[in-house]
Amino acid sequence: MMSNNLKKLIFGLAALVLAFGLVFTMSAFKPKKGEMIHFRYNSSATTDEAYREITNWEPTEEPEDCPGSGKVCVLQIDENLLSGNGTPLEQLEEYFDSLTGTDEVKDFVEDPQNILYEKS
Numbered sequence: 179m180m181s182n183n184l185k186k187l188i189f190g191l192a193a194l195v196l197a198f199g200l201v202f203t204m205s206a207f208k209p210k211k212g213e214m215i216h217f218r219y220n221s222s223a224t225t226d227e228a229y230r231e232i233t234n235w236e237p238t239e240e241p242e243d244c245p246g247s248g249k250v251c252v253l254q255i256d257e258n259l260l261s262g263n264g265t266p267l268e269q270l271e272e273y274f275d276s277l278t279g280t281d282e283v284k285d286f287v288e289d290p291q292n293i294l295y296e297k298s
Contacts, residue, residue, distance in 0.1 A: 212257035216241040216294060217270060219250045219287075226284040230274050237266040243295045250287055252294040 218241070221234040228234060241252040260269040274283050286292060 214254040214294075215257050215260060215266060217253045217255070217266070218244065219253060222297075224249050224284070224288075226281045229283045229287045232267055232271040232274075235267060235270060237270075241294050244297060249296060250293050251297045253287055253292055254294040255292065 216238050217235045218238045219229075219235060221228055221231070223234075235253075238252065241254075244251045255270070255273070259273055260266070261272055263269065264272070277283050277286060
């Protein structure tokens, strides 16, 4: 018959193996962060409607700070949020169309983690 100490040791080791297994499986399914895609905002309007207007945006591969007044100058978006179908502007428009809540695009665009450069 096993002693109580041996049972406790086996139980503790089993719990440890289970914990490591859970940590490993949970971290294996986290979405990977993709490359950042940049868009320059060409308007001073800061309404949800203005942000949704796709003609106010242009894709840029070499983002740089810009003058003007407003909140966002260059927006950075994780490529995993975009569909990969069509031009970058079409993908941005499709993404914005998927945000259907009140001021949801405005909230996304003005989120500091999505702003690469602000207009000064």
